[in-house]
Amino acid sequence: MYRYIWLVPLLPLAGAAINGLLGRKLRFSERLIGGIAVGSIALAFLITLASVYSYAFGSGAIWPNVYVTSQDGASYSWIPGGAVRFTQGGSARSMVAVQESAREEWAKRLAEMTPEERLRGGTISVLRGHNEEERASVLDVEWSYQLDALSSIFMLVVTGVGLCIFVFATGYMHGDPGFYRFFAYMGLFMFSMLVLVMGSNFLMMFVGWEGVGLCSYLLIGYYFDRPEAANASRKAFITNRVGDFGFALAIFGVIATFGTTQYTDVFGQAANFPLEPLGNWGILSWIALGLFVGACGKSAQLPLHVWLPDAMAGPTPVSALIHAATMVTAGLYMLTRTNVIFQHSQTMMTVVAVVGAATALFAATIGITQNDIKKVLAYSTVSQLGFMFMACGVGAFAIGIFHVMTHAFFKALMFLGAGSVIHGMHHEQDMRRMGGLRKYMPYTYLTFLAGWLAICGIIPFSGFWSKDEILWSAASTRYVPVGWIVWIVGTIAATCTAFYMTRLMAMTFWGKERFLDNQHDHAPGHEVHGADHETPTHHVHIPHESPPSMWVPLAVLAVLATIGGFVGISPAFTGGHHVGGRMNIVNFLDPIIWNPTTRFFGTHEVVDSFGRRPELVERHATTSVLTTEPVHAEPPPPYGHEGFNLAHTVESVVHKHWLTEVVFIIISLLVAGLGMALGWLFYVKKPGLPDIWAARLRPLYQASYNKYWVDEFFGWAVTRRTMDAARAVFAFDSKVIDGAVNGSAGLTRLASRVTGFTDRYFVDGLVNAIAAFVMRLMSPLFRAAQTGFTQNYALVMVLGLVLAVILFFGADITTAFKAMFATWF
Amino acid sequence: MVLSGWEAVFFWVFSIAAIFAGLLTVMARNTIHSALFLISSLVSVAALFILLHAEFIAGVQILVYVGGVMVLFLFVIMLVNVGEEERGQEEIFNRSRQVTTSVIFCGLLVAGLIYALNVGYEGIQKRDAATIAQTGAERRAADQNLAASATGASKITKGTEWVGNGLYRFGSLPFEVASVLLLVAIIGSVMLARTLKQEAAVDDVAPDVLEKEAIKDPELAEVPATE
């Protein structure tokens, strides 16, 4: 079944094509347009489900091996090698030599491995060995899809959460004149995103990357008649260009270093490169830096986060799908996909961890003071993305992806819930005009409650498992020396998260119904009014529950947000190891994650965070990722040096490994509870407190309220400087260059005046005299020739032709004629 | 390339037809008749192309000329006024001085060209006789290997394939330029053939001209400046 994954991106594309090309004709029926869009996504989701099942769990499962569609022989050469051969010139030859040696070395190592090790560490690299000979010579990029643990999780999230959001959008966008346009863009987005996560090489990822960027631009600017939406879309596009520039440089680096863009080949080669500890900038560090800049742009990390909050100008389902659940996690996908490269560079791991932690805290503090419900959620998204980067930075890539998944569930849920609230409040987004909605929108409230508990990190809800694991990984990391700082920052950010989410709940669903008293100073809605909301009684805005097409997806996502975390249940609860075999997301993702200690792929369980080998082993024959070998010595930390390790220190106090983790779990639960309690105190118990504290911490409050003036700073540092530079260039142009040109023109004029004088009086005089004479003589002749009659002119042409013939054959022809007439007369 | 048997018969039939049809094209009084004679001349030439083993060009000739260009001619004839000519009230030829000179020149040209071709061809024939004899045998041998057509009466030749190969391998740039030329021709003819009213509708007429014309045709003044 997994051989049919090529259908998955094609279906949304087909849906988008139908809606986009024929949408204007189909406008009479929203049902039809929505049906095409939802149907294509639903079909893609079903195929994804079946493919992933047969890939990883069915009887013919090939997990942990990688499946690339070109394996079946049906490969489509997208950029064929021959075409590049001309441009590559001589350098291709030297590159071949380098690869030749690398491949020989790898072959030698393969020969030394035991069969089991070969399966475990070598699968990815030897998979395509049969045709490596041709491939290695020149850059040859194929269009093929790759199915492995990482892409299957992303495919499931993208199509599954996407399906919920599509269903929701059919309700939310009801009555919008651009209904078909919306679904065409959304379908195109799904296609691009699936190409991004399913592509088997960097260039395909780049195509998807730019595709989702384009769709994001189109959808943010969906209400293009509103200037703030148009500006936000441009801002998103331009900010992403910065990141994409880094990504493009990284791809060039990959091509120059490895001579190929195919993941399996690149990572197989990269695994043999030497590690680059902190402060060493080898080629892989530079590549990783470029990739990270790209990831920063797409995943809204500091300092390129500025576009994401503004992107909320798009319709709410867009915010849920693109700017919370899927597109912004593309950076995470890229980081995890290229974890071999990142893990070679301790410097870049540290940078990722620090940037992630900084973003998490930074965005969380801004989220506290925002009043627009979607802005709060946007900053929350930035903050959660920071958490994910934090996880990747401390080496827990699988946990980062786990958080991507749970975050997709609960953040999509909250965005859709917010959309439902906005819809029910007749396009009101300001939380200060909400309150007490619990009574009016029970389904929305209940589902939102699940999302709230999940993001705060309360125990059985999904957010708890992933966020707790991230903090635990940060505390116990052996990858970067700053793990404990990251942990502290992350814990504070988690507290803030619980606080502002409680604030959002309180201001929206609990307390006084403020929309009742503020009817008259009601500002025009932030979203344009749908056609069916143009009520004549504009002042009576009693909220109403949304239609089933909106709350049913909410309910589905609420269930997922509640129980979705159990696929990655914390080892502290299950005896210190990840149970459930490959049903556990950490084990499932194992084969794609490289281990710098053992230098193998997929050996997460062989060495735990402390360098000890766990007792647990899974004795299933095909899951050879886990080893049955007995535990011997503690391996050293991957990069040779390990800084202060918080978890290690705690363990030396409590003396039990599982207890250490329990301590950290309790801490994270406590801070979540603290945040929630503070929120409850501030916004339910004593509603006067926020103002008091805002006055007391005025500078801090102002900084947070104004988003730390980052936009203003960019405006000053980038926009203004660009304008200054442009002005300077213009001044140079107008003063220096134009001056030179004008000066030379003046000189020329002077010279020409002198020449003109001579010309007029001496030369012209002579010429005129002669001309007058000739004219008198010749003009009657020439005037007669100029009949103005076209065919006369053509006749002259033919005369020329005759003359040409006579010139060549005239003498011969006359003799021939003479001879002929002489014969017959 | 010496034809023989039925091919020779067809050659004479079609070449005489082409020349007579061409003559009638030039001499017919009725323009429609001219066009129809031109069509028969073109079709005859297409038949000559087939005798020369240029099947593709023959097809293009019929499709493009007869199917496209000549239809265009017929439409234009319908658009312009040719009534006087048909009724025999107008002289179809130019003033006699021009006609006489032209006919004399053309006669000279015919005589010269035919003589030159006859003389020149003998020289070429002498030069190439050996080569033709040699390669002709090779070609006949190669033609034996061609696949037979469905009826079995003839062989499927490679001529069209060569043309396609040559066109796309060596002539691709001119090919693209030709497409641009056609595009320009389309746009140009559309722009040329617009009426003043159509031009006024897209605000493409100088205002003073429009004013002047509007006096004659009051409808023009009512055309909205932009659509």
Add this chain to the structure above:
Amino acid sequence: MLLLIFKIFTPVLGLLFQEQSQGRMALVWEKAQHPDLSKFLIIGALLFIIGVAGVLTRRNIIVIFMSIELILNAANLNFIAMSRYLQETGNMNAVAGQIFAVFVIVVAAAEAAIGLGIVIALYRNKETIWVDEIDILKW
């Protein structure tokens, strides 16, 4: 005039019917049975001249355009015939003749489109299709 025609055609008639020219007539008959390159070229030349004569003598601008098509066709016939001949001699570039013919046809089509557009514009402005009435070249 008639005398002149008679004097020119008599040798031809004699060629066909006179007893003493038996050998020459057989040669001509033999040649006619096996037309070669020169015959095609002569047909092309005749078509060309007919076209030229049409361009020079007719007053109707549409017929002049048709004559131009005839001229282009004569050129095509030459191209194709030469291409065929070069194929016989084994020249590898012989197919270039056919490619040229394609381009000639393209140019002819473009020329016809533009030319007829001009005819219509002209007719609309000057209400005439007689070439000798269109003489604003003489200003």
